[in-house]
Amino acid sequence: MFAATYWVHTFDRLLPASVYGKTHPEYYAYYNGKRHPGKATQWCLTNPELFEVVAQRIDSIFKANPGKTMISVSQNDGNFTHCRCEKCSAVEKYEGAISGNFIHFLNKLATRFPDKEFSTLAYIFTMNPPKHVKPLPNVNIMLCDIDCKREVPLTDNVSGQEFVKALEGWSAITKNIFVWDYGINFDNYLSPFPNFHVLQANMQLFKKHNATMHFSQIAGSKGGNFSELRAYLVAKLLWNTNADVDALMHHFLAGYYGAAAPYLYRYIRTMEGALLGSTTALWIYDSPVTFKQDVLKPALMKLYNQLFDAAEEAVKADAVLLKRVRIQRLTLQYSALELARTESVKDIEQIKRDLDLFEQRVKEYDIPTLNERSNSPVDYCSLYRERFLPSKYKSIALGKAVKYITPPTGGYANKPATTLTDGLFGGSTFVESWIGWEGIDASMVIDLETTQTIHSVTSDFLHQLGQWILFPKEVTYSYSEDGIHYTLIEVHTLEEDRSVQVKFKGVRSTLATPIKARYIKIDVVATKECPTWHYGVGHPCWFFIDEVTVL
Ligand SMILES: [Zn+2]
Known part of the structure; x- marks a missing residue:
């Protein structure tokens, strides 16, 4: 439908900053005191020359794609x-x-090419509609509800209500709306995402407010939480928003999982009840750890496993059905491993067996990715052994207080002083265990309480571009006996990393000759500002640390 696959986030493809950025910085957004030509910045939409350049480009795209009538300029x-x-x-x-500038610009294009249709995003900072200008009929509003929580329909929680208000606003000024909805955990595809009970109400809401097109981003990749059932239900609701969802669910489960269906149905409904009975929200960037006290608490994990045992038993004679049940069980296995990671007291041998089984299954079923960042499940297992299983060496900083010379940003400043020394390393989602600083360098001191012999110091950093978390530029360790005079151990310079994968980096100094000291100081020179190639170009970025190990 869209000419030359121009369908979302198209500004840079239409007018690459790599081509125009140097010669025409005035085409690009001005903020924080300068123009920011970049892949993630927007255009200076009131620039008349820019409009002409874009219009010419669009003309040539349509000429090269006869028969196409729609394009995204977003x-x-x-x-x-x-x-x-x-x-x-x-x-x-x-x-x-x-959104005002965007709609004025799109309307100009829509006037210049009246027989063509122009789609544009109402996404994050442009979600709310303008007060005066109305999109022309051949301007399509691709409205996204990315920031909403999903434990209840969008009408029933605060984040959803903000979106509903925007949806009502847009529907009052246009009949040409495309709703982009989200329905899976993007940081953990292989974890439960109990939102089946909200699909219908949301879909009805979209339809009522002039949404004539819809995209449900539910990550249908293999191993994702009920990805097949999810795709089936969404597709059926697209045909008929009043369909009997419960009957459809029974129908699909029976057809796809055979005799295991009743157990999986009970599993889905039990988890949904646990979520509704809790006060926890359902967010697309959460970690299973978020649900440790409610949806995934031990008594429920036990019940879920019993249901899966019964499901496997019911189809054990059928290799195809058994495989389908086991693929679905991976979400539970992964959640158990993630929960175990955050426990100080645990059965290590059991975790090793669970990890081995999880690894065997993800290999056997060829599960491609753990999350939207393309981290592989097999790599996760190796990393887990390295990072989350106890090492034979015990950190002498374990349980010792960290004094932040530079307070961590926002709520991170209120975390316990031993967060970086509790022996528990942060996982691939930043929502637990990590301590973060935004847009600033930082220093901290670990007080070992008595003079100790030190062989090495390591601090671990997180890299997650999607959340604006970048490795620092420089990490410096020094030591002191009195907490006043410090002697340098080493300065580490870190290379820039543009990979979209979630990564961890342990920055280690190993001392050729052990030293004796009571205090260890860590000075971090952060990246501070999102670089030109990053989504947040020109804005502050974060660095996250967890944990600090002293041997
Ligand atoms: Zn401007």
Whole structure:
């Protein structure tokens, strides 16, 4: 439908910053005192010359793709990277929404090419509609509900209500709406995402508010939480938003899982009840650890496993059905491993067996990825052994207080002083265990309480571009006996990493000759500002640390 696959985040493809950025920085967003030509920044939409260049480009794309009538002209995948130049700010102020400049620009294109249709995003910072300008009928609004929580329908929680307000606003000014919905945990595909009970109400809501097109981003990759059932239900609801979802679910489960169906149905409904009975929200970037006290608490984990045991038993004679049940069980196995990682007291031998079985199954079933960042499940297992199983060496910093010379950002400053020395390493989602600083360098001191012999110091950092968490530039260790005068151990320079995969980096100093000291100081020179190639170009980025090991 979309010409030359221009369907979302197309600004940079239409007008690559790598080509135009140097010669025409004025085409790109102005903020924080300068123009930011980049893959994730937006255009200076009030620039008349820019409009002509884009219009010519669009003309040539349609000429090269006869028969196509629709194209996406939409913001790059960055956040708050829109232009704040004087002219753009004036429009934004008048319209009471950042989307104002985008709609004015799109309307101009829609007028220039009246027989074509132009799709544009209403996403994150452009989610809210403008007050005055109305999209022309041949401007399509691709409205996204990415920031919403999903434990209840969108009408029933605060984040959802903000979206509903935006949806109502857009539907009052256009009949041409495309809703982009999200329905899986993007940081942990292989973890439960009990949202089946909200699908219908949300779909009905979209339809009621002029959504004539819909995309449900539910990560149908192999091993994802009920990805086949999820795709089936969404597809059926697209045909008929009043369909009997419960009957459809029974129908699919019986057809796809055979005699295991009743157990899986009970599993789905039990988990849904646990979620509704809790006060925890369901978010697309969560970790199973978030649900440790409710949806995934020990008594429920036990019940879920009993249900899966019964499900496997019911189809044990059928290799195809057994495989399907076991693929689905991976989400439970993965969750158990993630939960175990956060326990100080645990049965290590049992965890090793669980990890071996999980690894064997993900290999056997060829599960491609653990998350949206393309981390492989097999790599996860190796990393788990290295990072989360106890090493034979015990850190002498274990349980010792860390004094932050630079307080961590926001709520991270309130975490216990031993978060970095509790022996528990943070996982691939930043929501637990990590301590973060935003846009600043930081220093901290670990007080070992008595003079100790030190052979090495290691601190671990997180890399997750999607969450604006970047490795620091430099890490320096020094030591002191009195906590006043410090002697340098080593300065580490870290290379920039542009990989979208989640990564950890242990920055270690090993001392050729052991030293004696009571205090260890860590000075971090952070990246501080999202680089030009990053989604948040020009805005502060984070660094996250967990944990600090002293041997
Ligand atoms: Zn501007």
